[in-house]
Amino acid sequence: MTSEASLSSALEGAVVIEAGDERGEFAGMLLAMLGAEVIKLEGRHGSNSRSMGPLTRSEHGPEQSLCFSRYNLGKKSVSLEFEHPAAGLVHHRLGNRADIIIDSGEADDVDRRLKFYREMQKSNPRLIVCAITPFGLDGPYRDFKMTDLTQLAMGGVMASCGYDPRPDGTYDTPPIAPAMWQANHIACEHAVLAIFAALFFRELTGNGDLIDLSIHEAVSNCTEVAIPSYIYNQAIVQRQTGRHAAEHPTRPWLRRTKDGRYVKAFMFWSRHEARVIGEMLSEVGIEHDLDSNTYRELCERSPSAGHSHLNGLVDKLAASMTAEDLFHRAQAKGLLWASVREPEKNITDPHFQARGTFQSIEDLAAGRPLYYPVSLATGGSMPLTAFERGAPRLGEHTREVLDQLGITEAELKLLASQGAI
């Protein structure tokens, strides 16, 4: 990172302790991305996320989890049984060094560790503790056992995602949970926002905080029009294939292309779009009547019939070319269309290469460098964020961190002999 505008040093000097399970790991990663020193506390056998798939099944040793590699970028690993009675001699010093603690997991587990954090806050009142749990630390669902799937169900995401109903309005396909740990992502993005709020308030008052973040509420907060539709109009949005859930059926966005892929043809169904699509049809030699009086009169007589006619022609247009060709041609004419890509296809796309979206980082599990998405913004040309290192090996920084805390050689031996490290 060489850009002066870089935000990778925004949290320089801040020390974050991360405990708990995989639910809070993305928050720690985002804070590391912004320059915080993130120390991940793992038991002697490592976090549960070290065994979460996808796995490399490689010959490179015990580190096999790409999930761990991804969500622990830029962190340090300390192998410490935090709740072990002997670990008490570390708590106080750790608490004094830290600015932020992130803990995540089931409410009972987090609550149990909170008593340690409260003790730490007595000697370091500036300490900010962020507890990420499925439903928060109180309430009737507090103790429900949850996964990413069930959080997306309860939080309302699944009710909006899926496929068109049958002509009679009933569904023969289930609601869909979009893949890849999105409930954790949403919760962790809110956790980072909450931590920033507490950091700014700490600057005013000198006091830290306890943040009680509910994954359920975070997911609920992320369903766009669904809640307002009900609150203001008592309407329930219905899920539809590849497009927004809506009160009433809308026309399709997904179009099958010549190469068997899809383009998402987002449209306002305007006259301008019809004219542009007519131009594109002419360019590839498909006959159409979009510039005729007949079509204009059809639209005036029945906008719906006009849209149906245009809809059929968009299908023909898509079937005549590849997804990538259609994407670029449509964009060149100002249409808001895009090819439906696999995410990894973007690694070699010149646009993302120019912006530094991906960074080649030595991957723990793969035993070789892999391209990670690390930047979502530039300062004009250079990426604003990057990582200095990949995910840590289990206990890679135990000695370094304990040394910094002033743990003596004799204390280290004691911790080891009692099974705390």
Added chain:
Amino acid sequence: MESGKRRPLEGIRVIDLTKIVAGPNATRMLATMGAEVIRVEWHDQRALDMLRMIRPSVPGGAPDSLNRSGLFNNLNAGKYGITLNMSLPQGRELFKRLIAKASVICENYSPGQMESWGLGYPVLSQINPELIYLQITGMGKSGTYKAYRSVGPTAQALSGLTLMSGLPEPMPPAGWGYSYLDHSTGYYGAIFVLAALMKRRRTGQGCYIDLSQTETGLMVSGTAILEAQISGRPTERYGNRMPFAQWAPHGAFRCHGADQWIAIAIQNDEQWAQLVDEMGSPEWARASRFAHASGRKAHEDELERLVAEFTQDQDRYELMQRLQRRRIPAGLVQNAADRCERDPQLKHRRYFVPMPQSEIGTWPIEDFPARFQNTPIDVGGPPGRAAPLIGEDNNYVYREVLGLRPEEIAALKEDWVI
């Protein structure tokens, strides 16, 4: 929020030129933390946030009212609102005066709009070197696609989020049933502004943030991107199944009633044994091929069909409670009515906050999803209300922030500048 109480972002003024969801979501977060967010709008249909004009909306009122949209009210809670005609030179001069008194500007115009007004970052940073300029676009303002136009669904398609969601081929992608990347880009927009503010306290320097919705989508697709590099195979869809662990059954199962579903995720043999018991230990469930995780995974189609036969007659709320008592991860698929009317957890945590708006009265607004012991955050922001009416705060901003005299304000109104 009591007036006079300290707030995390007190003293931070944000000029908000954003529209639709992504930008307003970012500035909503800042307002919730106590920033003074001033929405800049204009009466002209082309310059208005289209959310002001679409459903859901509060029935009644004047037919052409711009102040009755429910989604707008939710996304713009806690902000001030002014009118300013940016297409006039006088309007742009007034805008520059606002920038001189601001900490942050956020906008999500189509690429090139601000430059066409002569108000790009190089100009505005001359006026205010400490300014933090957040620009949200679909693809980003640099790179090959810098002129490409995009909305949330466009970015979702390109980033891979659409493709990854849904049942396997030959079914098409289900994608996301809303603009997920409007939400998440808003979160990252706020996070980057906060990071830049934090950095500015050390350096005294502002910065320009060119935030891309598509890259935001890539940020939340990371594991798939790594897996594809290892396997050499393109990313696929798996429906509601868990492709990377032997968790089965793992999906949504139909319950009694129209379009009623429950999500169940069995992660180990103990949970499976509990589910078998809950189902009354039917003979099929005791078959050896289902006894262990690998067998259940290998026979997932059959397993899902049989579990669905059990759930289809069950009341989803009762089943969820029974499964949870057995420590089985289960949650019903809640729609908005379920969350608003029948979710005791959201009610207990006071997730919906009654918030006044000057034309439509008091309506529930979705709160920030965390409770703080000390830090005062408030979805009503400094004005202590939901979204502003169009131009509602002209007097406050032009008089108190810019120090204009009443006769100057009257003249600007007369000239169609504000």
